[in-house]
Amino acid sequence: MRAASTSGPESRITDNGSRITGNGSRIPYFPGCALKDQAWAFEESARAAMERLGYELAELPRWNCCGTVYSLATDDLMRHLGPVRNLVRVQELGETRLVTLCAMCYNTLARSARFVEADPERLERINAFMDEEEDFRGGVEVLHLLQLLRDEIGFEAIEAKVKRPLSGLKVAPYYGCMLLRPREVGIDAPDSPGVLEALLSALGAEPVDFPQKAECCGAYQTVSNPEIARERVQGIVSAARRAGAELIATSCPLCQFNLETHQVMTNGDQARHPSPVTRHGIPVLYFTQLLALALGVPEDKLGFAGLRFDPRLLLSERELV
């Protein structure tokens, strides 16, 4: 892990986003806990894909928990310390941007950044509490990778770099909550997003529209009320299946876990809505796995083996692996 202090503004791609420099844009990147554990394929595939697009995701030094869920109370300043410490790490690098992959990390970090910057008194109290840190001065922009892909690199430029078009692959883009809500940090329209569809189209895949794409998967209720999460997931998955989806693509490790786990009936291992191709269930992938696949990253870097429903049978039928 090396501090990403070298990438000044001059090394970045600016403005129109339709051009990609071949050599090295480095951007500080926040992984979060899930990507170092069950969602390792998310990180690995994203790094490999971004390398092909001329970017290095430089892991933030000394990062800590993002807080996981954003505190909705007015008086809970303590809950913002975790996120703000991460923003201080970015500031120490002399950087102004932080890119995230996990939708929950994105939401918590982006909201906390806005929360402390909205009120100088809050920021002052937090800085006074973290007296071992340098003061956070604000001005760090938290980005989700999809924003970087859409707004800076551009989907046309990505399309031009596709080596293995995902032709005919029917993918249901599943956004969940944290990429879209609340509006202030949402990367797209909260009720009718289209950024994943646009990316999937650029990769040659066929995005499948289904009304549940921005509905909650049950989130952490999977711990307290698993039957509610199961009900949610089965509604989402059956809608995606009915719309003709062969795969589901997501950006949230908790959605990914819920969508995989609760597809399966409690008694036994039989999925309620079996996919005709895999016979077990509909594979739930991270969007970066499809991005990396289309950009020509070798299959062993994509982490398909770690998924509960292996998409490789389907992908090999389409001669994609």
Added chain:
Amino acid sequence: MAEERLTNASRVTRHALRLSVREPDFVAKVEELSGENLYACYQCGKCAAGCLFADHMDFLPNQVLRLVQLSDEAVLSSRAPWVCASCLACQVRCPKGVDIAKVMEALRLLSLRKGETGLLWREIPPGVPQIALVGATRKLTP
């Protein structure tokens, strides 16, 4: 649940402003904790219509808000705030800009800060990732 909700619905619509159950600063407390103007709600029910968890609630989100407006602390024993997953579907749809998820959080906190818990550890299913555990404990435990 459906029958219970019907009973509760008539209770909310025919609510008597009984002074004995009112605590004068209950509304103020919820407003302070949530940062929301509770009286902005005009009971259009859009939050309840779009709530993905309403099926599992004893009081619908708009009814919860109504009970808080009426300063009825019975709302503190409602199941609704504990079933809410802060997915913010209501928040983006409220025509009056009331962040109902924040009101639900305030109601949870009023219980949690008295030491109550909304999570029974024996219920935790195996193999759950840490983001789910941290999320649930931060939202549902003191």
